[in-house]
Amino acid sequence: MTNILRPYDDLTDVLFALAARDFPDVYGGMGTEMNDVEANLLYLRAEVIGGSGGRLNRTSLLDVEHFADRYSTGKMQAEAFSAYLLGYPRSVKVGERLVVLDEVVETRPPVELPWDDSPIRRFAATYQISVRR
Amino acid sequence: MAKLETRTGYKPDHESFGRFLLSEQARDPAVEAAHNIVTLAQMRAGKDTGKTAESYKVNENPPPVTLQGNPRATADVYSDDINATRIEFGNKRTRAQRPLGKAGAEIGEMRGQPG
Numbered sequence: 018m019t020n021i022l023r024p025y026d027d028l029t030d031v032l033f034a035l036a037a038r039d040f041p042d043v044y045g046g047m048g049t050e051m052n053d054v055e056a057n058l059l060y061l062r063a064e065v066i067g068g069s070g071g072r073l074n075r076t077s078l079l080d081v082e083h084f085a086d087r088y089s090t091g092k093m094q095a096e097a098f099s100a101y102l103l104g105y106p107r108s109v110k111v112g113e114r115l116v117v118l119d120e121v122v123e124t125r126p127p128v129e130l131p132w133d134d135s136p137i138r139r140f141a142a143t144y145q146i147s148v149r150r
Numbered sequence: 151m152a153k154l155e156t157r158t159g160y161k162p163d164h165e166s167f168g169r170f171l172l173s174e175q176a177r178d179p180a181v182e183a184a185h186n187i188v189t190l191a192q193m194r195a196g197k198d199t200g201k202t203a204e205s206y207k208v209n210e211n212p213p214p215v216t217l218q219g220n221p222r223a224t225a226d227v228y229s230d231d232i233n234a235t236r237i238e239f240g241n242k243r244t245r246a247q248r249p250l251g252k253a254g255a256e257i258g259e260m261r262g263q264p265g
Contacts, residue, residue: 050245051240051241051242051245051246052242052243054242055242064246064248066248066251066252066255067251067252067255067256067259068255068259069259078251078255080246080248080251130235130239131235131239131241132241132242133241133242135242141239143251
């Protein structure tokens with residue numbers, strides 16, 4: 018008998034749903050693109066860069082970036098978000114489904130990365146996040 | 151009367167193991183993984199990255215990295231190309247390609263150590 022498995026949810030959608038629910042009115046925008054960052058500060062950007070998975074669980078490597086107009090704002094929110102994720106497990110509804118973050122490992126804590134020649138500050142972190150199917 | 155046998159049980163030798171973690175033997179797998187990351191990143195880097203992909207190098211003898219309080223021998227992958235940061239992390243006009251990050255993640259998964 019062949020099992021047709023339910024597809025995994027997009028982890029960036031899960032992250033944005035968590036951020037919208039648990040950090041209300043903090044972010045001016047969220048997304049995976051970089052070209053609409055500056056008009057929507059404080060901006061949360063996420064992108065999956067790798068991972069591995071099986072029938073029941075998937076572990077993804079996720080870049081999470083915070084863009085802000087000041088160092089203190091960006092750094093504080095990046096650290097707050099890091100502390101929030103590391104307080105796993107977390108669950109959130111994405112569409113009709115409940116998604117559970119079982120484990121989070123911070124493989125790169127928030128560090129500042131250059132953002133062109135503009136005064137905008139960017140803080141990037143990388144997380145290894147395990148979710149259930 | 152025979153003397154009773156005394157047993158000391160297992161005593162971990164933290165000092166010797168600490169020396170092992172800083173040894174060439176412990177560094178070898180890290181160096182091998184670093185070279186694999188460079189090869190994979192060069193293979194996957196977009197053609198538009200120009201000389202950046204060719205600039206990826208391995209530092210086989212960087213200072214030890216301390217993980218959970220324990221110093222360990224390691225190896226670094228780096229680039230001295232001026233465009234490497236833009237290609238790796240992106241900017242307003244260039245999407246982050248993450249050639250090194252993705253190659254590192256992939257090699258890590260192959261070795262059973264995601265990320």
